[in-house]
Amino acid sequence: MSMELDELKSAWQTLDRRLADQQALQWQMFRGQHMDRLRLGLRPLRWWQAVQLALGVLVLLWGVCVWSSHLHTPMALASGIALQVFGTLAAVFAGRILGLLNRIDYASPVLDIQRRLAQLRRWRVRVEAPVFAALGSVIWIPVMLVLIQYDFDRQGHDYWDQAPGLLLWMLLCAAVSLAVVALAYGLVRYLGKRRWMEDQFAGACVTRAERMLDEIARFERE
Structure with missing residues (x-):
């Protein structure tokens, strides 16, 4: 009788190990598939x-x-410097995002990947979006001034001293553009759509990746 109990206990232990191995294999397959989708989604x-x-x-x-x-x-001269500054910021910001993406280790724990994505979200929402929203409202001014300057160069004359109203008109348009951006931001917050706005700033790739990681974390807890 004791031998039968020992055999039954051994069989149960063997079955438990097989179930644990099967669950571990299923988890690895589930995680591998979702991490591949996550990597492709951020591409x-x-x-x-x-x-x-x-x-x-x-x-x-x-x-x-x-x-x-x-x-x-x-x-x-001022327009060229403005373009140089804008181009530098665009390149630096892109390099920053690429650096944050490269720091994501898809073999690391889910919590670590979530932390990396949260860092990426904060950068895009709190730094990149406000800067480019402001600069995007005014960068067209130096572009237009440079194109006008090219036309002056072809004519062999510089008529800036005869066209002060053009610059004032552009500055007024820039002020209106900035005011519209600020008004839109305030309106979205007033309507309680701040999270929606932040998702738009973060980008569809980031929000999808966050949802996918949440799904993996739930599966892991279960």
Whole structure:
């Protein structure tokens, strides 16, 4: 009788180990599939940041070419410097996002990956979005001024002293654009859509990745 109990106990232990091994295998397969989807889901963000980095460098070089060839034209000089600053920021911000993406180790615990994504979200929502919302409202001014300067260069004359109203009109439009951005931000917060707005700033890739990690974490707890 004792031998039968020992055999039964051994069989139960063997069955428990097999069930544990099967559950571990299922967990590994589930995690592997979702991590592959997570990596693929973040790939468009990586591609776009690479494009932004290249465009930022091009705008930076454009700005340098403008101001270095118009050192004695204050309007063109200032516009070229503004383009250089904007291009530099675009490249630096893209590099920052790429760096944060590269720091994600898909083999690490889910909590660590969630922490990395939270850091990426904070950067995009609290730094990148406000900066580009403000700069995007006014960057068209130096672009227009540079294009006008090119037209002056083709004519061989500089008529900036005869067109002060044009610059004032552009500055007024920029002020209106900034006011519209601030008004839209305040309205969204007033309507209780702040989380929706932050999701838009973070990007669809990030929000999908966060939901996927939450699903993995729930499966892991269960």
